[in-house]
Amino acid sequence: MAFLFYLLSGIALLSALMVVLSKSPINSVIYLIVCFLSIAGHYILLNAQFLAVVHIIVYTGAIMVVFLFVIMLLNLNKTNEPHKSVLTKFMAVISGGMLFLVLIAAAKGVNEMIVAKEFDANIGLVANLGKVLYTDYMIPFEASSVLFLSAMIGAVMLGKKDKK
Amino acid sequence: MENITSAIRIIPLEHYLFLCLALFSIGVIGVLFRRNTIVILMCIEMMLNSVNLLLAAFSSYRSDPSGQVFVFFIMVVAAAEVAVGLSILVMMKRNVDSIDINLLNKLKD
Amino acid sequence: MFSIITIAITGVLLLYLGFLKNRWIYISVAITGLITALALSVFSWNSLETSFSNMLIIDNYAIAFNSVMIFATILIFLLAPHYFKGIEKNVPEIYALLMFSLAGACMVTSFDNLTMLFIGIETMSIPLYILAGSKKFSIRSNEASFKYFIFSSLATAIFLLGITLVYGMVGSFHVGDISNYFTITKEIPSILKVGIVLLVISFGFKIAAVPFHFWAPDVYEGSPTLITAFMATVVKIAGFAAFYKLLSTCFILVPDSWHHLILGLSVLSLIIGNLAAIKQKDVKRMLAYSSISHTGFMLFAILSFNSFSASSLLYYSFAYALSTIAAFGVLMVVKNHMSADGSVQAFEGLAKKNPILAIVMTISMLSMAGIPITAGFFAKYYIFVSAIQGGWLWIVIIGILAALVGVAYYLKLIIAMFAKTSETEKIVTSPLYITSLLVATVLILIAGVLPNLIISLI
Numbered sequence: 123m124a125f126l127f128y129l130l131s132g133i134a135l136l137s138a139l140m141v142v143l144s145k146s147p148i149n150s151v152i153y154l155i156v157c158f159l160s161i162a163g164h165y166i167l168l169n170a171q172f173l174a175v176v177h178i179i180v181y182t183g184a185i186m187v188v189f190l191f192v193i194m195l196l197n198l199n200k201t202n203e204p205h206k207s208v209l210t211k212f213m214a215v216i217s218g219g220m221l222f223l224v225l226i227a228a229a230k231g232v233n234e235m236i237v238a239k240e241f242d243a244n245i246g247l248v249a250n251l252g253k254v255l256y257t258d259y260m261i262p263f264e265a266s267s268v269l270f271l272s273a274m275i276g277a278v279m280l281g282k283k284d285k286k
Numbered sequence: 287m288e289n290i291t292s293a294i295r296i297i298p299l300e301h302y303l304f305l306c307l308a309l310f311s312i313g314v315i316g317v318l319f320r321r322n323t324i325v326i327l328m329c330i331e332m333m334l335n336s337v338n339l340l341l342a343a344f345s346s347y348r349s350d351p352s353g354q355v356f357v358f359f360i361m362v363v364a365a366a367e368v369a370v371g372l373s374i375l376v377m378m379k380r381n382v383d384s385i386d387i388n389l390l391n392k393l394k395d
Numbered sequence: 396m397f398s399i400i401t402i403a404i405t406g407v408l409l410l411y412l413g414f415l416k417n418r419w420i421y422i423s424v425a426i427t428g429l430i431t432a433l434a435l436s437v438f439s440w441n442s443l444e445t446s447f448s449n450m451l452i453i454d455n456y457a458i459a460f461n462s463v464m465i466f467a468t469i470l471i472f473l474l475a476p477h478y479f480k481g482i483e484k485n486v487p488e489i490y491a492l493l494m495f496s497l498a499g500a501c502m503v504t505s506f507d508n509l510t511m512l513f514i515g516i517e518t519m520s521i522p523l524y525i526l527a528g529s530k531k532f533s534i535r536s537n538e539a540s541f542k543y544f545i546f547s548s549l550a551t552a553i554f555l556l557g558i559t560l561v562y563g564m565v566g567s568f569h570v571g572d573i574s575n576y577f578t579i580t581k582e583i584p585s586i587l588k589v590g591i592v593l594l595v596i597s598f599g600f601k602i603a604a605v606p607f608h609f610w611a612p613d614v615y616e617g618s619p620t621l622i623t624a625f626m627a628t629v630v631k632i633a634g635f636a637a638f639y640k641l642l643s644t645c646f647i648l649v650p651d652s653w654h655h656l657i658l659g660l661s662v663l664s665l666i667i668g669n670l671a672a673i674k675q676k677d678v679k680r681m682l683a684y685s686s687i688s689h690t691g692f693m694l695f696a697i698l699s700f701n702s703f704s705a706s707s708l709l710y711y712s713f714a715y716a717l718s719t720i721a722a723f724g725v726l727m728v729v730k731n732h733m734s735a736d737g738s739v740q741a742f743e744g745l746a747k748k749n750p751i752l753a754i755v756m757t758i759s760m761l762s763m764a765g766i767p768i769t770a771g772f773f774a775k776y777y778i779f780v781s782a783i784q785g786g787w788l789w790i791v792i793i794g795i796l797a798a799l800v801g802v803a804y805y806l807k808l809i810i811a812m813f814a815k816t817s818e819t820e821k822i823v824t825s826p827l828y829i830t831s832l833l834v835a836t837v838l839i840l841i842a843g844v845l846p847n848l849i850i851s852l853i
Contacts, residue, residue, distance in 0.1 A: 310552075317549060326545060333556075337556050344559065356558075356568065370544065
C-alpha cells in the first residue's frame with residue numbers, strides 16, 4: 123500500500139514537472155492528464171471513491187478535452203515559443219522554491235496535530251456525500267448555479283464570432 | 287475495504303501535505319516560468335488540483351465529509367473558470383493572433 | 396436572503412427579455428429588480444436571519460453593506476443607457492452579468508461558512524472577467540479581461556490553499572467553529588498561520604492592495620468605463636466587507652500573524668498609490684491609483700478592530716462609492732466626446748459649456764481628497780479616529796500626509812476644468828444619466844453634513 127502511494131506520488135510530481143518543461147502545449151496537456159490520473163489514484167487510496175470517479179470525468183474527461191480542442195482548433199501547437207529571459211526563469215524557480223521551503227518548514231509535525239480516533243471507511247461513498255451536499259451545503263450548491271449560468275453566458279458571448 | 291482503509295493508517299498525513307505543497311509550488315513556478323498563456327492556465331488547474339487532493343486527504347484523515355464536498359465546489363469553479371478563460375483566449379487570438387503573454391503590454395504607461 | 400434571490404432572478408429575467416430588443420424594457424426591469432432588492436434588504440433590518448445550516452448569516456452588518464452595494468449598482472445602471480447608446484450587441488447579457496456579480500457580492504458580505512465565501516467570491520469575479528472583455532474588438536479590453544482573469548485565478552488558488560490549511564487544522568469550514576478553535580487552542584500550529592497569511596495575501600489581490608495591486612491600473616484602464624465603475628465600487632466594497640468579517644470573526648484571536656501584514660499593505664498602498672497617481676496623465680489610470688490609495692485608508696479599519704471600525708468602514712465605503720461613481724460617470728461622457736483619449740487635457744475648460752458635469756466632478760474630487768462638507772472628509776476623519784482608538788497614531792500621521800499628497804492630483808483636475816479655457820462643445824446627456832450624477836452628488840453633500848445618519852447604523 124505504501125509502495126503504491128509513493129509510486130503515484132512520483133508519477134504525479136514527474137508529470138507535473140513535465141507540464142511546465144515540455145515545449146509543445148499538446149505534450150503539456152497529455153502530461154497534465156497523467157498527473158490528474160495519478161491524483162485520481164490517490165483519491166482511491168484515500169477512500170474517496172466517488173471523488174475519484176467525478177475527478178476523472180470532470181478533469182480528464184471534460185476540462186482537458188476542452189484544452190485539447192482549443193489548442194487544435196486555434197492551431198496553437200507551436201513549439202517555437204519565445205522563451206523568457208534566463209533571469210526571469212531563474213527568479214521564477216527561486217521564488218517557487220522559496221515558497222515550497224516555507225510551506226514545508228511550516229508543515230513539519232502536522233501528524234501529531236490531527237489524531238483521528240477511528241477511520242470511517244464510508245464517508246467517501248456517494249450516499250453519504252450526497253446527503254451532506256443536499257442538506258448542509260444546499261445554499262452554496264444553488265449559488266453555484268448562478269456561477270455556471272454566468273460562465274455559460276460568458277463563453278457564448280466572448281467565444282462567438284461576430285462582425286465588427 | 288479493510289485493505290484500503292489501512293492505507294490511511296500506514297502513510298502519515300505529512301506525506302500527503304508534502305506532495306500537495308510540492309504540486310502547488312510546481313504550479314506557481316509554471317505560472318511564472320512560461321509565456322504560453324494556455325500552459326499558464328494549465329498550471330493554475332494543477333494548483334487547484336493539489337488543493338483538491340489536500341482537502342480530500344484532510345477529510346479522510348478526519349473522517350469528515352465536508353472536505354470532500356468542498357472539493358466538488360472547487361471542481362465546479364475550476365470548470366467555469368476554464369470555460370471563461372479559454373473563451374477569453376479564443377477572443378484574444380482572433381484579435382491579436384498570438385497567445386504570448388509578453389504581447390499583452392498595450393496598457394503600460 | 397430574499398434580496399439575493401431577487402437579484403439573481405432579475406438577472407435571468409433580463410436574459411429572456413433580450414429577445415424583445417428594447418433597451419428601455421431592460422433598464423426598467425433591471426432598476427425595478429434592484430429597487431425591490433434594496434427594499435427587501437432594508438426591511439429585513441434588525442431581523443437576524445441565519446439560513447440553511449448556518450451557511451449565510453444576514454445581520455445588520457451584512458444588510459448595511461448589501462444596501463450600499465445595491466444602491467451603487469442602481470446608480471451605475473442609471474448611467475448605463477447613455478453609455479450603451481449606439482452599441483447594439485450583448486447589452487442584456489451585460490446587464491444580467493452585472494446582476495449575477497452583484498448577487499455574488501451580496502453573498503460575500505453575509506457568509507457564515509468558508510464554502511459560501513468561496514462560492515460568493517467566484518460568483519462575483521467570473522462575470523467580471525467577461526464584462527472586462529465585453530468590448531470584444533478592443534485589444535485593450537481583451538488584455539484587461541485576460542490579466543484580470545489570470546491574476547484573479549492565481550489569487551483564487553492561493554485563497555483555496557489558505558482555506559484548506561485552516562480546514563485541515565481546525566476541522567471545519569464554519570466560522571463559529573474556527574473562532575472556537577482559537578479560544579481553546581493555546582499553541583497555534585505554524586502551518587495554520589501560513590494558511591491565514593495566504594488568505595490575507597489572496598484578499599490583498601482582490602482589493603488591490605500594494606504589492607498585489609499591479610493588475611489593477613491595467614484592468615481599470617482597459618475595461619469599459621461602466622464596468623470599471625462597478626469594479627472600483629461594488630467589488631472593492633464587497634472584498635473589504637468580507638475581509639473585515641473574515642478577520643474579525645475567525646482570526647481576531649490569532650496573535651502576531653496578520654497584523655504586520657495588514658500594516659505593510661496599508662502603508663505601501665498609501666505611499667505607492669498616491670505617488671503613482673501624481674504622475675499619471677490619463678484620468679482613468681489616475682483614478683485607478685487613487686482607488687489603490689483609498690484601499691490603504693480602508694485597511695485602517697481592519698487594522699484597528701474596535702466597536703467603531705465596522706461603522707467607519709461602512710461610511711468610508713459609502714462615501715467612496717458615491718464619489719467614484721460620479722467621477723467615472725463624468726469621465727465616461729468626456730472620454731466619448733473629446734478626442735477620446737481621456738487625459739487631463741480633455742477636461743480643460745469643461746466648466747464653460749458643461750457646468751453641471753464640471754460641478755459634479757469637482758464635488759466628487761473634493762470628496763475623494765477629503766475636503767470638509769463632502770462625505771470624504773468625515774470618511775477619513777472617522778477612519779482616523781478608529782485607528783487612533785486602536786493605538787495606531789503613527790500610521791494616522793502617514794495617512795494624513797498621504798491625504799495631503801492626494802489633494803495635489805485631485806486639484807490638478809479641478810484646475811484644468813475651471814481655470815484653463817479651451818474650445819469645447821456642449822455634451823448632450825440623457826435625463827437618467829444626469830439624475831444618477833445629481834443623486835450621487837447630493838448624497839455626497841448630505842452625508843458630509845449629516846454623517847450621523849450612517850455612522851450610527853452598525
